[in-house]
Amino acid sequence: MTxxxxxxxxxxxPSGLLHLGNLRTALFNALLARxxxxxxxxxxxxxxxxxxxxxxxxxxxxxxQWLGLDWQEGPGAEAHSGPYRQSLRxxxxxSLFQRLLSEGHAYHCFCSDDExxxxxxxxxxxxxxxxxxxxxxxxxxEQAESRIEAGEPATLRFRVPPGxxxxxxxxxxxxxxxxxxxxGDFIIRRADGSAAFLFCNAVDDSAxxxxxxxxGEDHLTNTPRQCLVLDAxxxxxxxxxxxxxxxxxxxxxxxxRNGSRSVQELRDSGIxxxxxxxxxxxxxHADNDHGLKxxxxxxxxxxxxxIGRAPARYDEQQxxxxxxxxxxxxxxxxxxxxxQSAAVxxxxxxxxxxxTELLAPNVRLFADVRRWARACFSAELAHxxxxxxxxxxxxxxxxxxxxxxADQDWAALTAVVQQQTGARGRGLFLPxxxxxxGERHGPELAPLHAMMGPAMVRARxxxxxxxxxxxx
Ligand code: GLU
Numbered sequence: 403m404t405x406x407x408x409x410x411x412x413x414x415x416p417s418g419l420l421h422l423g424n425l426r427t428a429l430f431n432a433l434l435a436r437x438x439x440x441x442x443x444x445x446x447x448x449x450x451x452x453x454x455x456x457x458x459x460x461x462x463x464x465x466x467q468w469l470g471l472d473w474q475e476g477p478g479a480e481a482h483s484g485p486y487r488q489s490l491r492x493x494x495x496x497s498l499f500q501r502l503l504s505e506g507h508a509y510h511c512f513c514s515d516d517e518x519x520x521x522x523x524x525x526x527x528x529x530x531x532x533x534x535x536x537x538x539x540x541x542x543x544e545q546a547e548s549r550i551e552a553g554e555p556a557t558l559r560f561r562v563p564p565g566x567x568x569x570x571x572x573x574x575x576x577x578x579x580x581x582x583x584x585x586g587d588f589i590i591r592r593a594d595g596s597a598a599f600l601f602c603n604a605v606d607d608s609a610x611x612x613x614x615x616x617x618g619e620d621h622l623t624n625t626p627r628q629c630l631v632l633d634a635x636x637x638x639x640x641x642x643x644x645x646x647x648x649x650x651x652x653x654x655x656x657x658x659r660n661g662s663r664s665v666q667e668l669r670d671s672g673i674x675x676x677x678x679x680x681x682x683x684x685x686x687h688a689d690n691d692h693g694l695k696x697x698x699x700x701x702x703x704x705x706x707x708x709i710g711r712a713p714a715r716y717d718e719q720q721x722x723x724x725x726x727x728x729x730x731x732x733x734x735x736x737x738x739x740x741x742q743s744a745a746v747x748x749x750x751x752x753x754x755x756x757x758t759e760l761l762a763p764n765v766r767l768f769a770d771v772r773r774w775a776r777a778c779f780s781a782e783l784a785h786x787x788x789x790x791x792x793x794x795x796x797x798x799x800x801x802x803x804x805x806x807x808a809d810q811d812w813a814a815l816t817a818v819v820q821q822q823t824g825a826r827g828r829g830l831f832l833p834x835x836x837x838x839x840g841e842r843h844g845p846e847l848a849p850l851h852a853m854m855g856p857a858m859v860r861a862r863x864x865x866x867x868x869x870x871x872x873x874x
Contacts, residue, residue: 408440411612412466412473413603415447416458419664420465422716423618423648423656426682430616430645430709432471433683436701440613444476445606446487449596454489465665469675470697475610483610488602495597498605498635499558499590503543507634508590510546510556511538533586534559558591560601560631568626573614573643574709580626588627604628608637619644643706646686647713661716672744672768674732677725686714694727725766737762744768748775756853760845777839778854782865789836793870796833800825801867804834808860812848837866 410431414424435442444466448454463477475481485491502508511534513521522532538546539561550556566582590601603624607615622644632639650660663671668678676694683689683700688708691699732740738758741749745768749757761774777783785793793801800823807818816834820826825833835847838859844850851859 406611406613408435408438409443409475409611409613410435410440411443411445411607411610411615412471413445413447413606413617414462415450415453415599416455416462417450417453418458419666420462421662421664422668422682423662425465425469425665425678426648426685427617427645428466428471429469429679429682430687430704431614432697433701433704434614434616434706435474436697437704441474442471443483443610443612444473444479444486445610446477446489447599447603449488449492449599449602451489451596459487461666465669468665468669469679488597488606491602491606492597494609495591495602495605499597502560502590502634503558505634506561508558508560509539509541509543509587510550511559511587511589512541512546512549512554512556513537531584533584534588536587539587555593557589557593559587560590560627560634562587562627562630566630568629570625570629570639570642572622573616573641573706574646575622575644575711578622578625582626582630585627585630590631600624600627601631604631605635605637607640608632612640614643615640616643616645619646643709645709646711648685649713649715651716651718653715656716661718670768672740672766672771673721673725674728674740676731677721677728680728681721681724684720685716686710694724694731722766729762729766734758741765741771744771745775748772748779750779753779753853756849760849760853764844774839774844777841777844778850779858781861783840783862785836785840785866785869789840790869790872792833792836793866794872796825796829796866796870797823798867798870799823800833801837801863801870804837805860805863805867808863809856812851815851833866838862 412428412431414420414428420428432442434440444463446459448459466473473479475483476486480486499508517537518534521535521537525532525535538559546556562582562585564583568580568582570578572578588600589598592598625642625644629639648656650656650662652660654660656662665678676696679697679700680694683704686709687704688710689700689703691703729737729740738754741758741761742754757775757778761771764774765771800819803819803822804815807815810818816830819834820830831847832842835844836842838847838850838854854862
């Protein structure tokens with residue numbers, strides 16, 4: 403007996419960059435496929451020419467590749483079910499439109515946007531849900547076709563059969579039921595002749611033999627319509643699973659305003675693929691294994707029944723937690739490369755190894771690396787008033803003594819300062835640390851001093867000595 407292998411897909415519209423929300427959808431589909439030795443397909447939904455941009459087509463593929471979310475079918479991985487860009491599949495859609503028309507499942511609609519808007523307003527005022535009133539449903543086909551030939555713009559509407567129950571098993575939410583009478587005839591071809599999202603999305607899933615579709619809950623109301631389209635054409639339905647929304651930290655749907663960032667921005671900030679994948683695999687999906695895992699490991703514990711039904715909440719601190727684990731898991735070479743890509747311009751080449759070893763526990767993002775690189779290597783530090791007050795308390799002779807001892811090792815240097823000023827404990831180490839780095843916390847001072855070298859250390863102490871004399 404042969405069983406059809408499971409096939410999932412990600413079907414982005416190239417109208418923007420990949421961000422946390424749609425990346426999680428891609429990841430869940432990729433994990434579901436991997437968990438069952440199935441296939442993961444990538445389809446570009448670019449029928450809306452006004453909103454689609456080529457740079458987004460490239461960017462989203464680049465982002466998925468960066469994350470290791472390879473597709474077994476899709477652009478660059480052509481198989482029999484392609485092409486994988488909807489703009490290249492128009493001929494198939496058009497022949498299906500003809501079929502639906504000739505079988506009476508679809509009709510031409512000449513209602514203008516204004517007329518539709520007014521009808522909706524009337525329905526709302528009468529307390530009814532807005533749905534297409536069927537104005538053009540009865541126009542005889544020949545009459546409709548001569549109006550089109552005469553140049554009148556028309557959309558194509560799907561004729562929803564009355565009195566039907568549409569039932570499907572949602573992979574996340576269980577059985578879903580909709581009454582066809584609630585739907586209203588919907589547009590499947592726009593006035594410009596292009597296929598509407600709802601139509602080509604459903605037809606392609608079926609034609610590409612996608613067996614499971616995980617997608618955002620915002621598509622749930624499309625699904626009964628898509629069931630009707632597939633049923634009318636005689637195509638099998640995939641199984642859909644609708645994922646709860648992701649909320650921002652403020653409880654509102656995740657958007658730019660409350661924390662959603664594009665994959666590109668996250669990458670540019672230094673977030674590692676492993677951090678992002680491990681975080682998102684647990685965003686709205688329970689995984690009892692709390693260790694950092696690769697895709698295969700994440701797939702091994704991916705279960706549809708562990709997807710929560712309540713909205714998931716984005717938590718930046720959690721992402722940073724995974725980033726810490728991901729950084730710790732890097733090889734020394736990879737860690738050094740990561741540091742280098744953050745601040746190659748700020749770290750002298752001959753200190754790169756020492757800097758990496760010393761500062762790795764103190765950094766999570768590129769901005770941290772840059773901050774520490776400046777702290778260690780920039781000619782002067784910009785000290786704030788609180789730090790200057792610490793310098794004043796320690797006094798100029800304290801730093802003069804430290805500067806004089808700059809070329810001794812750290813133990814000797816601190817011994818000299820202690821001896822000459824009587825400072826000890828925090829009173830000794832805090833002013834020294836602040837003078838060297840401008841930070842109250844950070845790496846051990848002895849290796850830091852060794853890495854910075856005597857000339858830089860002397861300059862830092864001289865700067866602090868000067869500030870210790872400044873007036874408040
Ligand atoms: N192109 C649609 C979107 O980006 C796909 C929806 C779906 O996954 O079915 O929202």
